[in-house]
Amino acid sequence: MRDIIESLSRALFLILNLDGELRDIILLSLRVSGSALLVASAAGLPVAVIMAFGRFPLRGLFVNILNTFMGLPPVVVGLFAYLLLSRSGPLGFLALLYTPTAMIIAQAILALPIVASLSHSALVSVDPIITQAATTLGATPFQVSMAVIREARYGIMSGIMAAFGRVMAEVGAILIVGGNIAGYTRVMTTTIALETDRGNFTLALALGIILLALSMMITLVLNGIRKKERVEPQR
Amino acid sequence: MRLSVSHISKAYHGNMVLEDCSWSFDREGVHVLMGPNGSGKSTLLRICSLLEKPDRGGIAFFSGQERLEDDMALKRRMTLVLPQVGIFNSSVFDNAAFGLRIRGMARREVERRCSEMLSLARLADKRFQRAVTLSSGEKQRLGIARALVIEPEMLFLDEPTASIDEANTRIIEEIILEKRHGMSIIMTTHDRAQAERLADQLLALRNGRIAGED
Structure with missing residues (x-):
């Protein structure tokens, strides 16, 4: 028990002093996960819009596949990305394995179905009366779609934040494709795993506290978004 | 603008709502359609406003x-x-401005028209409020203001006062009476007294047809 308290107090000291190594790890984590989220949003939102407004065969099947992919195991994504990026893989010539870019690709694959699926849900749950109201006011089909997207904005933002929470906390995929190289591809979650193995709980605990604080911030933002989304009852 | 309805029929799931319905709306002013529930009033308005297509027959402007x-x-x-007006989850002003912005109207003109119409609908003091937090009656008034800012030549109102209180009904009736000149307003209502207060032409819809002036 005394060891835990001692490690905890040292961890707090590290956080308060914003230790250089700690800071670099946090910044790399935010850069990798933030970039992955940007890529996933740029690709996932159009997918959600096509699924919501498009009329094409097997659309229901595609939606089901998208929903299933929300629960992709990170290690499987890591393995898939590794096979793609390894020297003998189809993208091996890019020499991206064990780089932050490889980690971004793996996390983007993880985040994309979450962004697309939750955004799709938000879009299809917009009251059809909104579509009719926009149409009767003279909106073109494109303007109607934009009005629906605007109505679903809080749901879409919730999806993006949920995806951010998922990629920030994952370890399996980035460990496989990033290699956990100190000062280069070592992020918060992989550092916690490594330092715990080594018995160096101080850094692991410091990063754990920061990760928890980030999760809490994401939850607060999500709650704020949901509060805005909620429609007050009619008087 | 004149609207001619020619022999239109419409059925939902085998249930005939409109059958060989014809009429010509060729005067400005308020045309009030009356009829029992399920007589096809809303369907007729949706077809006339090009929101739906009839199964048979056609309309022409x-x-x-x-x-x-x-x-x-x-x-x-x-x-x-x-x-159910279909209020957007944005401010009262943004709701009112929707129809003008999608037409690419200049900001100053949008501001002028919306301010004027929100004043008429007695919503000027709520222009920055989130529209979804308005009461049912205020939402209905906003829906009518949002329609009127685009200065339509033909305005269709489907039961505009069906589920609101007397005070809001009075405001909406005042708006309709003020705006009746220079446009055709075709509205439905269940309220006979209201129909008589507003109508320049009172029509009855029976058995899926406009049976003529009531």
Whole structure:
């Protein structure tokens, strides 16, 4: 028990002093996960819009596949990305394995179905009366779609934040494709795993506290978004 | 603008709602359609406002003697206010401005028209409020203001006062009476007294047809 308290107090000291190594790890984590989220949003939102407004065969099947992919195991994504990026893989010539870019690709694959699926849900749950109201006011089909997207904005933002929470906390995929190289591809979650193995709980605990604080911030933002989304009852 | 309804029929799931319905709306002013529930009043308005197509027959719009093409330009000369208005989750002003912004109108003109119409609908003091937090009656008033800012030549109102209180009903009736000149307003209502207060032409819909002036 005394060891835990001692490690905890040292961890707090590290956080308060914003230790250089700690800071670099946090910044790399935010850069990798933030970039992955940007890529996933740029690709996932159009997918959600096509699924919501498009009329094409097997659309229901595609939606089901998208929903299933929300629960992709990170290690499987890591393995898939590794096979793609390894020297003998189809993208091996890019020499991206064990780089932050490889980690971004793996996390983007993880985040994309979450962004697309939750955004799709938000879009299809917009009251059809909104579509009719926009149409009767003279909106073109494109303007109607934009009005629906605007109505679903809080749901879409919730999806993006949920995806951010998922990629920030994952370890399996980035460990496989990033290699956990100190000062280069070592992020918060992989550092916690490594330092715990080594018995160096101080850094692991410091990063754990920061990760928890980030999760809490994401939850607060999500709650704020949901509060805005909620429609007050009619008087 | 003149609207001619020719022999239209419409059925939902085998249930005939409109059957060989014809009429010509060729005067400005308020045309009030009355009829029992399920008589096809809303369906007729949805077809006339080009939101739905009839199963048989057709409608045509005329400007003078010229028949107008069924295109976006025609759709933008009219609007329908639905019973559940369909309020956007944005401010009262942004709701009012929607129809003008999608037409690419200049900001100053948007501001002028919306301010004027929100004042008429007695919503000027709520212009920055989130529209979804308005009461049912205020939402209905906003729906009508949002339709009127685009200055339609033909305005369809489907049961505009069906589920609101007397005070809001009075405001909406005042708006309709003030705006009746220079446009055709075709509205449905259950309220006989209201119909008589507002109508320049009172019509009855029976057995899926406009049975003539009531």
